[in-house]
Amino acid sequence: MNAYLASVLESVKTKHGNEPEFVQTVEEVLSSLEPVIEKHPEYEKVDLLGRMVEPERMFTFRVVWCDDNGQWHTNRGWRCQFNGAIGPYKGGLRFQKNVYEGIIKFLGFEQTFKNSLTGLPIGGAKGGSDFDPAGKSDAEVMRFCQSFMTALYRYIGPDIDVPAGDMGVGGREIGYLYGQYRRLKGVWENGVLTGKGLSYGGSLIRPEATGYGAMYYLQEVLKHENDTIEGKRIAISGYGNVGWGIMKKATQLGAKVTYFAGPDGYVHDPDGVITDEKLNFILEMRAKDPMHCKPYADKFGCEFVAGEKCWGVKDVDVYMPAAMQNDVKMESAEKIAASGVKYYIEVANMPTTNDALNYLRAQKHIIVAPSKAVNAGGVGVSALEMAQNSERLVWTAEEVDHQLHKMMENIHKVSAEAAAEYGLGYDLVAGANIAGFKKVAEAMMEQGCF
Numbered sequence: 165m166n167a168y169l170a171s172v173l174e175s176v177k178t179k180h181g182n183e184p185e186f187v188q189t190v191e192e193v194l195s196s197l198e199p200v201i202e203k204h205p206e207y208e209k210v211d212l213l214g215r216m217v218e219p220e221r222m223f224t225f226r227v228v229w230c231d232d233n234g235q236w237h238t239n240r241g242w243r244c245q246f247n248g249a250i251g252p253y254k255g256g257l258r259f260q261k262n263v264y265e266g267i268i269k270f271l272g273f274e275q276t277f278k279n280s281l282t283g284l285p286i287g288g289a290k291g292g293s294d295f296d297p298a299g300k301s302d303a304e305v306m307r308f309c310q311s312f313m314t315a316l317y318r319y320i321g322p323d324i325d326v327p328a329g330d331m332g333v334g335g336r337e338i339g340y341l342y343g344q345y346r347r348l349k350g351v352w353e354n355g356v357l358t359g360k361g362l363s364y365g366g367s368l369i370r371p372e373a374t375g376y377g378a379m380y381y382l383q384e385v386l387k388h389e390n391d392t393i394e395g396k397r398i399a400i401s402g403y404g405n406v407g408w409g410i411m412k413k414a415t416q417l418g419a420k421v422t423y424f425a426g427p428d429g430y431v432h433d434p435d436g437v438i439t440d441e442k443l444n445f446i447l448e449m450r451a452k453d454p455m456h457c458k459p460y461a462d463k464f465g466c467e468f469v470a471g472e473k474c475w476g477v478k479d480v481d482v483y484m485p486a487a488m489q490n491d492v493k494m495e496s497a498e499k500i501a502a503s504g505v506k507y508y509i510e511v512a513n514m515p516t517t518n519d520a521l522n523y524l525r526a527q528k529h530i531i532v533a534p535s536k537a538v539n540a541g542g543v544g545v546s547a548l549e550m551a552q553n554s555e556r557l558v559w560t561a562e563e564v565d566h567q568l569h570k571m572m573e574n575i576h577k578v579s580a581e582a583a584a585e586y587g588l589g590y591d592l593v594a595g596a597n598i599a600g601f602k603k604v605a606e607a608m609m610e611q612g613c614f
């Protein structure tokens with residue numbers, strides 16, 4: 165690593181020693197940028213990288229809410245407006261017990277490059293809370309969301325910062341958050357949030373977009389390898405919003421998800437999760453009994469392996485981790501490599517530890533695709549939702565899906581081209597980092613130093 169990159173990384177490690185996920189993502193991105201920094205010595209003079217690893221703004225707030233028994237609780241909320249050089253801050257909200265500043269910061273940093281890859285004018289942000297939605301009633305979730313938005317509404321807006329969903333935040337939460345925003349502001353500004361319900365400005369295909377986009381990206385990789393999607397068997401982790409989209413699109417394209425893993429173990433369904441009955445059962449199962457996927461195996465008579473992940477199973481063609489960060493560590497990466505599978509397509513944000521990712525990238529028989537490119541269809545369609553809200557029109561599902569498809573083709577293309585430009589072959593990880601970085605870097609350079 166060149167001296168400037170090394171000094172930026174060292175400084176991040178010193179300042180953020182207690183935020184390992186943030187250090188991890190910075191290290192992963194910077195490790196791809198050496199040839200770009202060598203080509204642009206002017207970046208060091210204005211400390212472009214030092215500025216890029218520092219959020220423009222990040223704030224913490226108190227969120228107080230009352231449970232159904234009249235007991236009051238105090239949670240913490242965060243919003244990290246990481247980089248607004250190419251558009252209004254944009255990124256999801258995560259409600260999960262283990263959320264803390266380091267998680268929000270890592271996600272905001274990733275979001276900056278991902279949003280740039282979409283080709284649309286959106287800056288990077290992320291937010292969330294350590295509130296645990298599991299087991300909460302609707303009324304409790306509503307009161308929590310209202311309190312969260314009361315603390316946040318002054319600092320967001322359709323041209324300022326546009327939150328959306330992420331883990332633990334879906335259509336229900338976005339509805340409660342928007343209701344409170346409207347109540348407090350007294351204006352119809354539905355472009356302030358995306359992932360909304362269709363009755364008040366949501367976009368068709370947004371719920372499916374991340375999973376559909378991931379499958380479109382996979383198709384591009386397969387095309388590059390003169391391979392096809394038909395008949396491919398896929399192993400995923402996570403069967404939430406993103407996993408659901410993957411399962412649906414895989415079926416439409418003639419592939420099938422035959423393994424899926426959850427917090428309690430993994431399910432093997434050799435027939436694939438291909439029917440509406442199975443997909444609907446998963447939705448019901450999550451709503452009733454989060455953290456468990458065993459009920460699926462009981463209902464459909466398939467194998468369930470408790471306490472294990474499906475990384476390393478041999479009878480699949482593609483692995484797609486789609487649950488959470490650092491799901492695939494070195495031990496799993498070794499099993500994946502030994503399984504002989506060719507395609508490792510990251511979908512969740514940073515699902516692979518850096519050592520495991522580098523190990524997989526070094527395997528000649530494996531193609532690794534990075535999450536910030538693969539999952540960018542979600543935020544991409546969020547940006548299309550913003551466009552529809554601005555023009556007060558509703559696009560058809562076909563139109564949105566068509567644009568999503570084109571976007572994913574382009575993300576794959578610019579990533580592959582960026583890697584080739586710097587003599588890195590078909591390195592989609594480095595290519596996505598470089599392509600995402602270039603646009604943000606150019607915008608920051610042209611806007612002066614601050």
Ligand SMILES: NC(=O)C1=CN([C@@H]2O[C@H](COP(=O)(O)OP(=O)(O)OC[C@H]3O[C@@H](n4cnc5c(N)ncnc54)[C@H](OP(=O)(O)O)[C@@H]3O)[C@@H](O)[C@H]2O)C=CC1
Pocket residue numbers: 329330331332333374401402403404405406407425426427428450453454455456457486487488489511512513539540542543
């Ligand atoms: N939603 C979106 O549009 C986008 C999401 N992403 C990323 O994709 C990933 C998944 O997000 P999303 O589907 O929205 O989230 P959801 O909350 O809808 O689903 C998360 C899934 O992961 C499972 N899970 C939770 N903890 C574990 C664990 N310890 N081991 C295995 N599985 C676990 C959950 O199981 P259970 O239901 O049983 O709790 C659930 O099936 C995240 O990394 C997110 O940041 C990225 C881009 C956009």
Ligand SMILES: O=C(O)CCC(=O)C(=O)O
Pocket residue numbers: 254255256257275278326327328329330358513539540542543544546
């Ligand atoms: O749709 C959005 O704005 C954000 C999606 C998201 O959180 C992500 O891409 O990780």
